[in-house]
Amino acid sequence: MKSYITTYASEIVTFFLVLNMVLFLALLIELAKNRSLKRRFLDLTSNQDFKSLEELIKLTNEKVEYFEEVLKALTKSHRILSENAKLCIKKVGIVRYDAFENVGSKLSFALALLDEFDTGVVINSIYSREGCSVYAKPIENGLSKYPLSAEEMQAIDIARKNYISKEIKE
DSSP: OHHHHHHTHHHHHHHHHHHHHHHHHHHHHHHHHHHHHHHHHHHHHTTOSOOSHHHHHHHHHHHHHHHHHHHHHHHHHHHHHHHHHTTSOOEEEEEEEOSSTTOOTTOEEEEEEEOTTSOEEEEEEEEOSSOEEEEEEEEBTTBOSSOOOHHHHHHHHHHHHHHHHHHHHO
16 A cells, blocks of 8 residues: 555645645635625624524514504504495585576575485575575485475485596596
8 A cells, every 4th residue: 555655646646636726616615605695694684683593583573473463453444444434425416506586696505415325414505685594404325304305306416426437437
């Protein structure tokens, strides 16, 4: 064996030198990758109070859980607001008219204010030379237990049509 080593000593040394150079290059490549990973980690953890990736993942999971709860609360609030909005005035219709022949300029009016279910009020203002009278009649599901004038019914119809046309546009 000794003679084998002495015979091929230069080849063995050359082999180990080449092997060392290859390993040194591999080490340099791994150091560059490590530096790149470290830079990315520092970018990820900058302006934070933790030092390990485990802490970052834990904190991120806590934030995700918190925002999931916030999203659930907002979804619930949105649902409640949407239901409440159905009861708000959404349909408005107005008709101006002359209540009496000798009074012009259409100073009398009927105003319908309805929610999504056609429930609300119709207000009728009648102008005459002696004064102005205002009447309000409740409306439930598009009907009133009080008799409605032609102008009041027309105001209700206008309110319904205006609302339908707005839904179609959206």
